[in-house]
Amino acid sequence: MKQQFDSLKQQFTQSPYPSLAQRTQWLQALEKGVRHYSDKLCQALSIDFGHRSIDETRLLEIMPTLSGIDYQIKHVKRWMKVKNRQVHYSYWPASNQLMPQPLGVVGIIVPWNYPIYLATGPLMAALAAGNKVMLKLSEYTPATNSVINAMLSEFLPEQVIVIEGDAEVAAEFSSLAFDHLLFTGSSNIGRKVMQAAAANLTPVTLELGGKSPVLIAKDANLASVMPRLLFGKTANAGQTCVAPDYVLLPREQLDLFIKTAKQRFKRFYPAGVQSTDYSAIINQQQFSRLQSYLAEAEQAQAQIISLDEQHWQQSSQRKLAPQLVINAPLDAAIWQQEIFGPILPIMLYDDIEQAISFINQQPRPLALYLFSPSTELQQQVMQRTHAGGVCINDSLMHVAQDDLPFGGIGPSGMGAYHGEAGFLTFSHQKAIHKKGRFSSGRFIYPPFNRTFFRLILNWLLR
Template identity: 40%
Template sequence: MKDINDATGVGPALAALRAAAPDPDRAARDAHLAALAREVRAHAEEIAQAIDADFGGRPRPETMLAEVGLVLESLRHARRNLKRWMRPGRVRLPPHLWPSRGRVLHEPLGVVGILAPWNYPFQLALQPLVAALAGGNRVLLHPSEHMPRTGALIARIVADAVPERVRVLDGGPEQAQAIAAAPLDGLFFTGSTATGRKVARAAAENLVPVVLELGGKSPALLMPDADLDEAAASIVAGKLLNAGQTCIAPDYALVPRDRMDDFVAALKRATARLYPDPDGPDYAAILRETDRARLAGLLEGARAEPLMARMPAAPRMGAWALIDPAPDHPAMQDEIFGPVLPVLAYDAPAAARDFVNARPTPLALYVYGSDVAAAEAEVAAIRSGGAMINEAVLHVAVQELPFGGAGESGMGAYHGDEGFRAFTRPRSVVVARRSLARLARPPYGRAVERVIASLLR
């Protein structure tokens, strides 16, 4: 505790959580989840209003579906499955230990930290919290400092639902840094790869296990037989959700060279159909002015095609396609996180596959094609955190599917069963009875030689 800067409030909050009752039983955990669900439902409209105000414009349906709805579904899923998750696993012991019995318990990590980002400020704070509470933990939660109204509302919701189990600290980046450096029992971070590296280094000083949900450049690969209009509609819907400020948004598209012009035309048709009024309530703003400037800079040095007939006013930004930018173009270096879609030509599927595999592992992969078997072969050949065929983004909403990256797109996974595992640790227990293993005790003789001979067979 002496290494924590108490001025951030982390030290006192951690001490209070350490003093709270550990390891609640299933009934208590279910009560925590039920209370949280009740408060989320009661504040649903207020959540949408707070996020809209913090963003400077966020469509209510996007917040209700991608934030409130996903959190409530994760709560329902956890409550339905909690008994199964907590049930000790039975283990078949080897013959030399018979008739002893073995089992595996899933115990809480203890006091864990959750560092949430700004792009989905409610969902990406509460979904990990659901998993942590299902796992029986006490939680130090830090909402993004870029979303002050949302952070304050999260603090109220948590205080009304689970005041003894969770402390919300909604200060600035120095507070998040103190949490990352604290002697916790586990740490969950969602954000950029660059910040994830810093979080992992800070946690490593105290040997704190981490789950890192990062980003990356998730490709959309169009096979030669892809339906261009269907693929374009899916890609535009996934790319322009939250104005591209989504970690699993299609980051760039790979298209057969002879279909490039047709695909760009399909992108324009899809954008006009999905967003007929870019200044209207269905299109989100770009939260930070620095991001708007960064995204505008990506339009330089490559052929930029507007996908909207009329570009919206700030703080919104219109959608653009970058046609065949060079590999060293800034748009091909880092995650774009906005409504700019590079469209790259390829001459053979093998070349597109090699292009993706030569780069850091993406968080998601989207393959489009009429021949599903061929598309599945591409998914099998390309490394990614998750994948979809003929659709984008929607896999994140399925609680039964683990969500996580690999390499630079993250480590560890959550949602559903994987979320429970992420916030618990397996503990082995053996109830010993007289067994042949006692023959291995000294003084050694012919009996132990027979045991050794049986092991070497």
Template identity: 45%
Template sequence: MKNDLPDLAALDALLREQREAYLRAPYPSWEQRARHLKALRAMLLDNRDALAEAMSADFGNRAKQEVLLAEFLLAKSEIDEALKHGKQWMKPQRRSTNRWLRPARVKVVPQPLGVVGIVVPWNYPVLLAAGPLICALAAGNRAMIKMSEFTPRTSALFETLVTKTFARDHVAVVNGDANIGAAFTGMPFDHLLFTGSTRVGHEVMRAAAANLTPVTLELGGKSPAIIGPHARFDYAVDSLLLGKTLNAGQTCVAPDYVLVPRGREDAFVARARARIAKLYPDLARNRDYTTIISERHYARLQRLADEAQAAGAQLHALADTPSDAASRRFAPTAITGAPDHVALMQEEIFGPLLPVVPYDTLDDAIRYINARPRPLALYLYDDDAATVERVTRETIAGGMAVNETLMHLACESLPFGGVGASGMGAYHGYDGFVTFSKMKPVFTQARLNTRNLVAPPYGKVFDRLIRTMLRF
């Protein structure tokens, strides 16, 4: 829906058009689905330069190389996975029956849900539009996509490209402000996937509840990292900083704070400074470092840092160049001694601020994590198998990576999703196919069967039979 903001009647008409198209062809063949996936892949790859340029203009600066790595490569891998396995995913799955139901046959038949709504955030606008769309198309659905108003150039170009690639009654893009977004989430989709903040996630779920629309919520929260007692310390710091500074920390699975053995805080800061110097030399002019998306988001990060400092925290600049509000280039900063009550330690940071929290024992680190809302991701750096097993078993998070950050998101065979305050449901690969399918159970009775043996009128034969059945 180009140029003018779509009104509610236009949104309703679009949904009605897609649903009518779905009802005319409710179960597309694998050949049709594969053709749609290949068309999406060609659209993304053929226009990657233009989309990367639009994204950099929306951010102020975002390196093309980073965009190609973090958005286009992941989307292509997801499409390739669906093309490789989607035909198998579509097949009915035979299930076993218990002895009393034989010789009946049972199976699960994957069916497209219908029309899927996808709400896209601003931080990875191509990946987080394409990723859910790939799963929806592989499952045979139609889709309406609400892009973010914070990336207007990218959103407008994506709409143009989708319009050229897909019929309007198959895939359509909706652009507009937060009011349009609110109306969008209140529509009676067959499934709604929202990626964004926990605060807005509450509102989305309330809006969807009015129509009993099933939702997948990909939210955020404060994803912890633990540098364990048996970690390769320098490697751990280097890896964490690489994940933290991707997209200047504007990543839902970025490490939000790091737990380090007490007494190693200064060593962490020193190694982090050395790492930033190698990653982003001459930060003020470095074209590899992403700027903050808007003045409002920049000001929020500054408030988080200032409030923590006023409450007694120490700010440790990790780059020689200070932050610059005019260019929205926020320098990476480690923070020690931040009290638990400050907003920095309560809210998802979504930027290059990294609180460093000391712990005395692994028990203390696990308790600290478990005392807080369940995060979208958890990172552990440790080479001791028993430590890895303990943290894996005794914490709950949407996903976990050992001796790495972010990369579990890049593995298309793993489900991606949150738990509790960090979201519900999952997608990617087969799990995304299932999310956007109705896995319909089908029971087929045999011509010759024993159903009448357990039908009224009940008598001695039934009594003997039920006693036999209950003994097994």
């Protein structure tokens, strides 16, 4: 791995500022690769999960990848331009500029839940910025990794190296002296990645997660809320870093919420968990973890309601129907840990202040979802809460916006990418101050006991 890194580093040194034409060519090659391998990617991912809808993968991974690449191609020319900055008159004649410069070799650590989009998203940004890339893929998606490796070997053999392996390999990968390292995954592993990167003073972007709240106001229409909320929770069976993690619900709306949720799940998935559109949990370890959350809540006398009344789970297929959990104690795992699955705790509130206060008492989340038609309440919540990103009257959709940065805050991450934010993340904004034959600096050079120097200094300090 170290030899591969050194090879990329040497290649970059030989061409440290790729042209617009080269970068556009790389992005176009990535687009061609994704289109050419899209069927194989979707099929491989379903194999890795045990079952995942081909259409869902096309919707959640292939489509945003192609949209993102197209956006990069259209805008990279503007992003690459050297930008003029103001010069204070005391330094005239001169010019100030910012020159976006590629960093070098970028490391990207990809999680298992969206291994296509969370590989290609940072990759396209790094390529647009003119970098070489090493991708560390998850050991839990071997079939998908094989296809990604074949795709990149065919379409971007000189720009990208793919690494596979377990936690030991990931640790070695994190310790390489990258010029930037982007990690997507859990907070616990993120801390280890950051610690390893610190030894090389490698800057990091961490996309973590956390417990993303859904605040449903009293004036929200549950018939309108439910399909948007449930889509966010059931997409990839809830195995999404920005999935709605828990709901803050007006107490008087509980019965209607349960009824509406059951009806909407039945419309989404007529065959319940047996529907071919409903994804499985990635592996037995994750499936058992979710089962343990439910068992703990049940022992604590919480009310658990399955949205699939006939089959709440299919253990042999690792399929788990969405479970509403009401009145679970706050020290239970479903309130303390990111759920990352189709379990939805509900906290009932009587006053909006109570709900906002609860959100602010928790670690800052990667996403926050507010459902309310009130612009006054929307502004209030935006000003009084923190989150990496926000959807108002929807869920998940902010991540798909190419012109919005995506990233966390505090425990949910640091740094951002997508669109121009990704280009900036993987570039250095080199500051350039330029003078010609004449320099006004001559008036402030020593010796300082000159009368003219005193006049100049007094004028500057006036």
